[in-house]
Amino acid sequence: MSNCDRSLAEDSYFSRMASTDNSLTLLDHSVGSSSGWDLDNTKENINIVERSGVSSLYLSCFDMLLTQDALSLDKVSEASPASVAPLTLLEPREEPEQCPIIDSQEQGLSPSCEIDEQEDDRSLEQVQSMVVGEVLKDIETACKLLNITPDPFEWNTSHVQKWLLWTEHLYRLPHVGKVFQELSGKDLCDMSEEEFQQRSPHSGDTLHAHLDIWKSAAWMKERCTVADTKVTAGWSEADSSSSGQPIHLWQFLKELLLKPHNYGRCIRWLNKEKGIFKIEDSAHVARLWGLRKNRPAMNYDKLSRSIRQYYKKGIIRKPDVSQRLVYQFVRPV
DNA sequence: TAGAAGGATTTGT
DNA sequence: ACAAATCCTTCTA
Numbered sequence: 001m002s003n004c005d006r007s008l009a010e011d012s013y014f015s016r017m018a019s020t021d022n023s024l025t026l027l028d029h030s031v032g033s034s035s036g037w038d039l040d041n042t043k044e045n046i047n048i049v050e051r052s053g054v055s056s057l058y059l060s061c062f063d064m065l066l067t068q069d070a071l072s073l074d075k076v077s078e079a080s081p082a083s084v085a086p087l088t089l090l091e092p093r094e095e096p097e098q099c100p101i102i103d104s105q106e107q108g109l110s111p112s113c114e115i116d117e118q119e120d121d122r123s124l125e126q127v128q129s130m131v132v133g134e135v136l137k138d139i140e141t142a143c144k145l146l147n148i149t150p151d152p153f154e155w156n157t158s159h160v161q162k163w164l165l166w167t168e169h170l171y172r173l174p175h176v177g178k179v180f181q182e183l184s185g186k187d188l189c190d191m192s193e194e195e196f197q198q199r200s201p202h203s204g205d206t207l208h209a210h211l212d213i214w215k216s217a218a219w220m221k222e223r224c225t226v227a228d229t230k231v232t233a234g235w236s237e238a239d240s241s242s243s244g245q246p247i248h249l250w251q252f253l254k255e256l257l258l259k260p261h262n263y264g265r266c267i268r269w270l271n272k273e274k275g276i277f278k279i280e281d282s283a284h285v286a287r288l289w290g291l292r293k294n295r296p297a298m299n300y301d302k303l304s305r306s307i308r309q310y311y312k313k314g315i316i317r318k319p320d321v322s323q324r325l326v327y328q329f330v331r332p333v
Numbered sequence: 334t335a336g337a338a339g340g341a342t343t344t345g346t
Numbered sequence: 347a348c349a350a351a352t353c354c355t356t357c358t359a
Contacts, residue, residue, distance in 0.1 A: 246346070248349075282336085295351070300336085306350055308338065324336060324359085 139217050141259055142166060145292050147247070151218035152211060155185025158294070166291060167210050173203040189215060249306050250315050250329070252292055253277070256285070263288075275332025279325040 143150050146166055148159040155163065160183055168175055179199040180188070188211060196204035247255075256263040257277055266281035266288070279285050282300035290298030307327060310316035319328040 246349080293350080298351080302351060302353090304337075305339085305352085309350080311338090318337085322337085 135213065136217055138262070139214060141255075141262055142170075144247075144255055145252075145288060147292060147294075150214070152185040152189050152214050153218070155188070157182055157184055160185055160188055162291065162294070163211075163214075164207070167207060168203070169287075169291075171206065171210070173206060176200040176203060176207070247292065249289065249303070250310060252289060253285075254329075254333070256288065270326060273332065274319075275329030276319050277327060277329070278323075279327075282325060 139150055142148075142163075146159075146162045148155060148162055152163070160180060164176060164180055167173065176199070183191075191208070193205055193208040196208040198204070200207065253267065256267045257269055260268060266284040267277060267279050270276045270278050279300075282304075286298050286300040286303045289303050290296055307316055311318075314330050316327050317330055319326055
């Protein structure tokens with residue numbers, strides 16, 4: 001796909017982003033012009049970060065970065081109360097990966113007086129860079145798992161389906177079924193929020209918002225690569241999704257284990273030094289592996305058979321004291 | 334009943 | 347050719 005194709009389709013998109021030099025400035029602008037995130041609330045927001053992890057915060061922040069104004073922001077957070085709002089009530093301590101929440105409560109922060117603006121600016125900048133970094137990292141992780149590129153424009157129809165399944169899974173959205181079938185990534189990117197909602201009245205708006213995040217991240221990545229800013233550090237690592245070689249199961253498991261923040265509830269180290277890990281949720285891990293390999297019928301029975309093939313190869317073994325769902329890398333990192 | 338172990342065969346790259 | 351997927355039987359906690 002040529003850059004000309006892209007630039008046409010992304011015109012409206014770029015215009016929304018304003019002409020800023022990097023992502024932080026970009027965040028500055030949108031935060032500064034939005035009623036949802038006042039400078040005075042920076043410390044409070046940092047506290048939110050410390051209390052509940054960054055995901056819910058960064059989604060709020062990123063949505064702000066992406067939405068044209070506070071009105072459309074409210075639309076995003078309130079348009080699908082059935083799918084988003086109850087989650088905060090039902091699972092208040094949900095792990096971020098399981099349920100990064102677009103939390104309307106955090107967006108409704110009220111304005112207050114101007115005190116020590118410079119210090120707030122610095123704190124805000126810290127939060128912003130953290131927020132952007134987290135979003136980029138999470139997208140990177142999803143790309144590895146799904147074996148897709150970060151840029152939705154490059155997706156084919158099967159990549160689109162993977163992304164849809166993944167996003168539904170991650171945000172507990174109702175299944176959209178086949179309404180987005182036959183659409184390429186470019187088709188998807190060209191669709192307005194209204195078109196999303198036409199196809200999927202229940203989760204169209206949320207899916208559109210998340211696609212916007214991906215589009216922004218890809219756009220930022222492109223900009224930052226040229227500008228060589230440190231925000232993109234996480235993207236430059238060579239990863240299995242870009243090596244061309246199909247990923248091995250043991251690599252995939254290590255990838256999950258590398259992201260305890262995201263996958264700690266389905267797989268975690270028991271003893272990282274010895275390479276001993278436990279699969280906490282066998283069905284979940286199998287589902288992720290199936291997603292990664294495009295094998296919808298994958299289950300733990302089959303995944304574990306593949307793990308057992310590693311016994312002979314000396315890649316994975318059962319630990320000395322054998323326990324259910326516990327394995328050990330023969331050569332820990 | 335879910336998981337562990339491993340044989341046999343098929344599939345996809 | 348190779349890794350993984352699939353299907354299977356038998357065993358175990």
